[in-house]
Amino acid sequence: SQTIHQWPATLVQPVGSPLSLECTVEGTSNPNLYWYRQAAGRGLQLLFYSVGIGQISSEVPQNLSASRPQDRQFILSSKKLLLSDSGFYLCAWANGASGRIQFFGPGTRLTVL
Amino acid sequence: AQSVTQLGSHVSVSEGALVLLRCNYSSSVPPYLFWYVQYPNQGLQLLLKYTTGATLVKGINGFEAEFKKSETSFHLTKPSAHMSDAAEYFCAVSERGSQGNLIFGKGTKLSVKP
Numbered sequence: 542s543q544t545i546h547q548w549p550a551t552l553v554q555p556v557g558s559p560l561s562l563e564c565t566v567e568g569t570s571n572p573n574l575y576w577y578r579q580a581a582g583r584g585l586q587l588l589f590y591s592v593g594i595g596q597i598s599s600e601v602p603q604n605l606s607a608s609r610p611q612d613r614q615f616i617l618s619s620k621k622l623l624l625s626d627s628g629f630y631l632c633a634w635a636n637g638a639s640g641r642i643q644f645f646g647p648g649t650r651l652t653v654l
Numbered sequence: 655a656q657s658v659t660q661l662g663s664h665v666s667v668s669e670g671a672l673v674l675l676r677c678n679y680s681s682s683v684p685p686y687l688f689w690y691v692q693y694p695n696q697g698l699q700l701l702l703k704y705t706t707g708a709t710l711v712k713g714i715n716g717f718e719a720e721f722k723k724s725e726t727s728f729h730l731t732k733p734s735a736h737m738s739d740a741a742e743y744f745c746a747v748s749e750r751g752s753q754g755n756l757i758f759g760k761g762t763k764l765s766v767k768p
Binding site (some may be wrong): 556573575583587590611631635641644646648650652 | 686690697703744753754755
């Protein structure tokens with residue numbers, strides 16, 4: 542069966558510090574991978590998606606970036622965090638067999654102080 | 655551009671009462687439709703989806719949703735609320751013929767009173 546992992550689960554970082562969040566998927570191959578951010582009262586905002594290794598599409602211009610160094614690994618990064626980067630970050634995967642259903646990880650709670 | 659509207663950011667019901675969470679989409683071509691549930695500090699879990707065929711879709715935990723093309727709606731219902739249903743619910747759509755990305759509504763937080 543497929544599983545999706547995210548770490549860390551929680552993170553408190555000062556403004557201006559770097560960020561690296563990791564997402565890995567097990568039990569499936571060549572998935573589409575997604576990063577979402579959930580801020581209070583704003584629903585889910587799609588940040589990036591990837592259809593393959595090294596292929597990243599950005600949905601919202603901002604100081605975040607994403608990379609996919611391996612088929613089942615998706616990384617969200619920032620060089621300098623802003624207060625507005627605080628939120629709950631969710632990774633998700635989907636593939637042709639999932640019928641457009643996206644399966645979500647447990648999330649990372651990021652607080653920027 | 656496609657949009658999803660969930661009417662009511664907060665809905666409160668009594669235990670045993672009917673749950674009705676509203677979702678409307680904007681496209682003229684019916685998209686794929688989804689409902690997800692999120693418990694506090696957790697990821698999203700799929701409740702149900704509509705792709706084609708029967709317009710009344712049954713999901714997990716006793717929830718169901720009905721696709722109504724004429725109303726561009728996909729409202730979520732449950733006949734009798736349970737305390738464990740307290741969570742946030744998200745409606746999402748995926749346009750047919752698209753790459754498959756989901757567009758989410760802003761969510762409805764359901765409270766269940768004893």
